[in-house]
Amino acid sequence: MAVLTDRPAAAPARRQQRAARTLATRFLGYATLVFFGLVFLYPFVIQIGNALKTEPDAAANPLSPFPDPLTLAGFERIFAGTNFPLWLGNSLLVTVLVTIGRVFFDSLAGYALARLRFRGRGGLFAAVIAVMAVPGVVLLIPKFLVLNQLGLYNSYAGLVVPLLADAAGVFIMKQFFESIPVSVEEAARIDGASIFRTFWSVVLPMAKPALITLTILSFQGSWNEFPHSLVSVQDPDLFTLPRGLADLVSGSLGKGTQYPLKLGAALLATIPVAIIFVVFQRYFVRDANDGSDKG
Template structure:
């Protein structure tokens, strides 16, 4: 009986905190959407308002007709699809071998993979440019894709996964005379669905949002992906005025694919984040 009022107060305070922070975390997106549908003077006068004065689609028309947005979108789709497919395939292949197959050098390779995860990506910018330049593939789709088509963290996730499932099924297949790759393809991969979905989603998100790598891989505007194009818009390729509705609209469109996937596959994102926590 005595605890009842205190519990109510706690619940009230708890919800107040949660709602306040939900606003803090989500309202910028509301502002982004609302202002992308405003006219420029309206956006400047009422930046906080979630309702556009007159709703205007002018900025979206200009995004598609006055900028290279369609080109960036196409490049982003192409690069992301190839990167995601490549990462899922190569990472799971290597993860499986490191978890299950016995071969000389396995430990050394795994140690190498762990070491690579620890290398801070941003210090690799100049090194990556040097090797792309030296190999003569700078400023090409190959440069955008090949250097990041495998991902050490993905290999790690897949290895951990394969170690957590029993080996009996594949052993049965092997006794039946199936080769290693055949066993992997038709017995192991179907079992690994949850891990593969997690890896697919993390790869998609990572590739879609990738920015610094594009800075040192390409300079030809025909090869820009969405983040690169967006960064270019902001740095003043638009000419006069701040043009916030247009910039916000372009950023919004670039956010939508990952947002949709996030809402649908939320628990896989959560798994990806917490898996890291358990490993530490």
């Protein structure tokens, strides 16, 4: 504006220059987007393409997404020659149980920490914060020790029970419950509803967004969980998908690289999370955003 009133004669040239620059910026922007779009998505394209190839074809043309000839042999062998169906079943069982457990227990604890006044609440919350800082990988040996000691090693209970609650989930729920106006609950309590009743039928329905977020995070987390299954079970009948997949790669297949088979198995293991990601994308994206935006 200031420029315009200052020297009107120079304005058209400058505007043109700016338009050209905008165009160049835009072109560069799209070029960058497309380039990185390829970098981040093409590996999945390669994965799908090569899962449908024959082994020699995959070795000769690894970059090509088009199978020639197209074959389902890899997938047939996944179901006929490996324990994939078993791993799938185990993964489903573990994921469903862990997700239900986390959503229920984390909400209960989150509600108590947000709303109920009880002795030791402050200390407990501090403990939750502290527990979130404990890195998972240093728990490998500790978890094995306790499962072994409790006789839960090599059992479904060992796979599921230690994952039934998580500190981060408690934190998410606590933060959310604190954002709900307290008046509704007070009305319910005055009407004589018990604490649990108030929680269950008044507060929880209002917490739907947080519950969806927690469900998704728990599902994704337990579906992909690998180190825990590594130290909690040894029996191949109890392998979950990531564990079975890792086992395939480390050579249980026998001779040959068998990349089409491995890529196909990895693909099948990725599909559930991919579907959830596409359907509930805004929950994923919003979560990650919310961690660092303004308070």
